[in-house]
Amino acid sequence: MHHYGSLDGQLIYIGGHLYSSFTSVPSASDLQAAYRALRKSQEDRKDEPGSADFYYGEMEMRRLGKIGSWPERIMLNLYWLVSGYGLRAWRSLTLLTAILLATAVLLQRFGLVHPVEFSDALLFSVQNSLSISSAKLSSALNNVGYWMQIVQRVSAPAFIALAVFALRGRVKR
Structure with a gap:
């Protein structure tokens, strides 16, 4: 430190x-x-x-x-917070887990046309984040659900990539 x-x-x-x-x-x-x-x-x-x-x-x-400019400082602070400048894999994985859990809760309560169990919403969140094709509940999403799906599909690969780069740096050492 x-x-x-x-x-x-x-x-x-x-x-x-x-x-x-x-x-x-x-x-x-x-x-x-x-x-x-x-x-x-x-x-x-x-x-x-x-x-x-x-x-x-x-x-x-x-x-x-x-x-530097304020946008550069914001990006630098986010880079530090999310991945410790690409050196701290646990930060990215922790944020990925938090996003998966939060979107599962939000999907269960607000994002689906018909209510489902939390386990189904969590499974949908994980499948949606890790696959290219649509998960089985995609047809049951309302507008809130579609926006959460977009957030997951953008953020999950980014957090996974940051974690992989940090782990690669550790293994390479």
Whole structure:
């Protein structure tokens, strides 16, 4: 975890080191450039675990430094939240599970013309998210159900892809 900020107004804690407030504190963009250089050095030495750690630090400084336009900052915050910059598979899988459960509940209550059991709604959500063809309850969807189907078909592959990339990075190390 990389920390950037003041502890008590007199000491600053950055990356495991304490600095006096009289010492000049590097800006987030300076730290981002340092992390980038360290990451590049590790990549040149074929040290992928080390470069991944520096990549995370570089992206954190980029996110916390508030550099760039607001759409870029929103995307960067979402990338951090959803997948930890493509390095945390559990975040993507957790969000995928949450979306599947939430859409199953919403389908059961609002998305189908005729009421069904939760297990049927959950099965439909999983099938809808993982297959290209329509699941068996597609004909029983109302307008709310169709919108939830669209959300599932877009978000599930994205979360799965982010998880696969993060796992690939772990296995490759």
